[in-house]
Amino acid sequence: MEHHSNIIPWHLVAERTGAVIRPIPVMDSGGLDLAAFERLLGPRTRIVAVCHASNVMGAINPINAIAAMAHEVGAVVVVDGAQSVPHLRVDLQAIDCDFFACSAHKLYGPTGIGLLYGKQDLLEAMPPWQGGGGMIREVQIERSTYAPPPERFEAGTPPIAEVVGLGAALDYVMAWDWEALVAYEQALVMKAAQCIGELKGVRIMGEGADRVSVLSLMLDGIHPHDAGTVLDTRGIAVRTGHHCAQPLMRRFGVPATLRASFGAYNTLAEIDTLVAGLRQAQKVLG
Amino acid sequence: MSELDELYQSVILDHNRAPRNFRKLEDATNHAEGRNRDCGDLFDVWLKLEGDVIVDAGFLGQGCAISKASASMMTQAVKGKTAAEARMLFDKFHQVVTGTGGASPLPSKLEVFRGVSAFPIRVKCATLSWHAMKQALETQPT
Numbered sequence: 001m002e003h004h005s006n007i008i009p010w011h012l013v014a015e016r017t018g019a020v021i022r023p024i025p026v027m028d029s030g031g032l033d034l035a036a037f038e039r040l041l042g043p044r045t046r047i048v049a050v051c052h053a054s055n056v057m058g059a060i061n062p063i064n065a066i067a068a069m070a071h072e073v074g075a076v077v078v079v080d081g082a083q084s085v086p087h088l089r090v091d092l093q094a095i096d097c098d099f100f101a102c103s104a105h106k107l108y109g110p111t112g113i114g115l116l117y118g119k120q121d122l123l124e125a126m127p128p129w130q131g132g133g134g135m136i137r138e139v140q141i142e143r144s145t146y147a148p149p150p151e152r153f154e155a156g157t158p159p160i161a162e163v164v165g166l167g168a169a170l171d172y173v174m175a176w177d178w179e180a181l182v183a184y185e186q187a188l189v190m191k192a193a194q195c196i197g198e199l200k201g202v203r204i205m206g207e208g209a210d211r212v213s214v215l216s217l218m219l220d221g222i223h224p225h226d227a228g229t230v231l232d233t234r235g236i237a238v239r240t241g242h243h244c245a246q247p248l249m250r251r252f253g254v255p256a257t258l259r260a261s262f263g264a265y266n267t268l269a270e271i272d273t274l275v276a277g278l279r280q281a282q283k284v285l286g
Numbered sequence: 287m288s289e290l291d292e293l294y295q296s297v298i299l300d301h302n303r304a305p306r307n308f309r310k311l312e313d314a315t316n317h318a319e320g321r322n323r324d325c326g327d328l329f330d331v332w333l334k335l336e337g338d339v340i341v342d343a344g345f346l347g348q349g350c351a352i353s354k355a356s357a358s359m360m361t362q363a364v365k366g367k368t369a370a371e372a373r374m375l376f377d378k379f380h381q382v383v384t385g386t387g388g389a390s391p392l393p394s395k396l397e398v399f400r401g402v403s404a405f406p407i408r409v410k411c412a413t414l415s416w417h418a419m420k421q422a423l424e425t426q427p428t
Contacts, residue, residue, distance in 0.1 A: 246326065255326050255349075284299075
């Protein structure tokens, strides 16, 4: 179910350490197969890395339960929260994960920067991953000692403008009425799912899932790029392609999907335009 | 004609539904793969050269209507051309779909791709198989 950004780093780790990567199967419903996950867990499970919500289907994973199951076998839990943070109220203490990462640009902030949360004892036990200014306690010719976390992991001149931008973005989203935001985004995505569900020749990937306000569509006989161009001409911006999730595309046997994502700035009327555009795409290209 | 109609002309839709030369050439002398890493579209292009002349061309793969129709019509267009002529056709086609070629005309059948220039994001779709064809010509004939 993962974005490549939660696969490739583990490939790099596996190449260095010989670790074996095992995927948690995805069910047709769009959920993770937790029974299969339980069978995969064992005393040799070191790390469980999982997204909080799928960037393709929007499916929300039962992250508290997954973390608890992983902790039972002593694994470290790393959560990719890039898709959940802007759309759900996330309580890291309740999840009890060991690490949690998210991107600023999914939070209406700048590109090229993100957030990493880690439990203090784990961060303190970790060596720096990069050397540079600002991450030291003291440097002598013979050896260096390092600053405590988080400075230890922030070598070099930081991206100052981006940090300021991220701070402004966080102030902005923290000031929202989150209960109202989540309810509104859910109303949007549920209307979209219902209207699209009534279209012939369109399937929603992972139809049964509880989801953040993201939907991925598969159109019979029509490539998502072509449908995306039709929607473009109606002022509807969607993402088409594999969404940096090629293993998930393979799982569902499609080369690409058309993904509609909704935010607080969208309206219910725009969903009618989206559906009309899909109908037009079927007419033009079907 | 709207920009959308200009893009999806019936010729393009026809080649998408029923692509020509949609087959692997078992006796190909040259082959290359065209892959759009951003979207996952992937085409294999095979050419059969006799001397310097492309006597047959074929392709297989998956992609959008624009990329598939373009590949289909590319294989038709290069058949019977010399490698040098095919490269020149590549340049012309590239100029037309990127809108950098002015009014310089293409072989009439390929003119339907002129509408792509209004959709910059689709240029890569239209040129994918053409790049593969050009690359196949660079490979050592087998």
